[in-house]
Amino acid sequence: MTEILSGPGPAPRRGSGWRRWRNRKIASPGFQSWASRFFLTRRHVRREGERMFDLVSGFVYSQVLWAVVELDLLEATCDEAQSLAALAHRAAIPVDRMEALMQAGTALGLFDRVGGGYQLSSLGAALMGAPGVVGMIRHHDVFYRDMQDPVAILRGEKETELARFWPYVFGAGAAESPEVARRYSKLMADSQALVAEETLRSGALDGVARLMDVGGGTGAFLAAAGTARPDLKMVLFDLPAVVPDADERFRALGMADRVTVAGGSFRDDPLPEGADAVSLVRVCYDHADDTVLALMRKIFATLPAGGRLIVSEPMAGGARPNRAGDAYFAFYCMAMRTGRARSPERLAEMMKEAGFQGVDMPRTHRPFIASVVVGGKPGAT
Numbered sequence: 001m002t003e004i005l006s007g008p009g010p011a012p013r014r015g016s017g018w019r020r021w022r023n024r025k026i027a028s029p030g031f032q033s034w035a036s037r038f039f040l041t042r043r044h045v046r047r048e049g050e051r052m053f054d055l056v057s058g059f060v061y062s063q064v065l066w067a068v069v070e071l072d073l074l075e076a077t078c079d080e081a082q083s084l085a086a087l088a089h090r091a092a093i094p095v096d097r098m099e100a101l102m103q104a105g106t107a108l109g110l111f112d113r114v115g116g117g118y119q120l121s122s123l124g125a126a127l128m129g130a131p132g133v134v135g136m137i138r139h140h141d142v143f144y145r146d147m148q149d150p151v152a153i154l155r156g157e158k159e160t161e162l163a164r165f166w167p168y169v170f171g172a173g174a175a176e177s178p179e180v181a182r183r184y185s186k187l188m189a190d191s192q193a194l195v196a197e198e199t200l201r202s203g204a205l206d207g208v209a210r211l212m213d214v215g216g217g218t219g220a221f222l223a224a225a226g227t228a229r230p231d232l233k234m235v236l237f238d239l240p241a242v243v244p245d246a247d248e249r250f251r252a253l254g255m256a257d258r259v260t261v262a263g264g265s266f267r268d269d270p271l272p273e274g275a276d277a278v279s280l281v282r283v284c285y286d287h288a289d290d291t292v293l294a295l296m297r298k299i300f301a302t303l304p305a306g307g308r309l310i311v312s313e314p315m316a317g318g319a320r321p322n323r324a325g326d327a328y329f330a331f332y333c334m335a336m337r338t339g340r341a342r343s344p345e346r347l348a349e350m351m352k353e354a355g356f357q358g359v360d361m362p363r364t365h366r367p368f369i370a371s372v373v374v375g376g377k378p379g380a381t
Ligand SMILES: CC(C)=CCC/C(C)=C/CC/C(C)=C/C=C/C(C)=C/C=C/C=C(C)/C=C/C=C(C)/C=C/C=C(C)/C=C/CC(C)(C)O
Pocket: 122, 126, 127, 130, 133, 136, 166, 191, 282, 285, 286, 332, 333, 369
């Protein structure tokens, strides 16, 4: 249960005086009207207005994107411009409504108007090809139904759909419905490609001889790591219902002799020994602090002296909040009701609490996909 503070607490004071004056000024309709006419401020006012409009209507933009994906319009317009009549026929939607959708998609930058029709834009093409992104958009219907009432999510009053969704996919439900587990494990695995790219590029694996990926799903991260590092020995650990597909993946890639696959729960079972590094890729943000801390302690105990823990996932910004971590992933995790998006500094603190030292935060190129925190077990070289 989330703790509720009893009172408002002391207000931060430094710098609040001039901000009060500025905010009251900018919020006044008279000032706004004047600034929107004055030649030195009117462009800024217009830009702020556009930013504001995007904030106000972002949910609608996302839903337009969802309809475009659901109706498979990215693929349909990739190679050749399509007429409205053809698109409308294909989607079984009246032409005037189809026109509304294509115009909306064009306004959002997904299509170009070509001749009398529509063709996929370069942004649309990047989105269509970005591994796992279309699948993520498709599964957003579950999350966005929960997000209809964010205040209820914040107060913890709501039975969210997401709270049932992933635990069902990866937990007990996976055993009851291997088909569902397989479908959404595939979504995780598809979206892993970009995460693996960022993690490997960060240099976090440099010098590692035997890597154990805990919560490694169906092995997409190890497959990428093993491809980039042909000398790497690997261990995959995940729930028993999830790992059979990993076996298949490693066999197909000809990596089976380099990988040991182990089924178990990091909550209840001991972790396999022998790895000099352990990765937790998109695992910590699924779990509460006590679970993550217990897991980090277990990993610390399993690693040899000189061993390394690598955490990689999208992270919150701490003192400098960012949209992906502090808005999207923070609310996603809150709707799941089990985990939370943490800043690299917070994860570093938890690692230190578990015993790790020399904690480092190598920069990644696209933090909205993953940031990385690495800690070492003191002792050997
Ligand atoms: C070729 C010519 C003529 C010109 C070239 C010009 C040029 C270089 C253009 C660049 C185009 C290009 C290649 C762009 C590539 C863009 C890419 C790769 C973008 C990637 C975007 C990735 C995104 C938006 C990822 C979003 C991920 C999301 C929303 C993930 C959500 C994950 C969730 C909810 C996970 C949940 C799991 C749980 C349960 C919490 O554990």
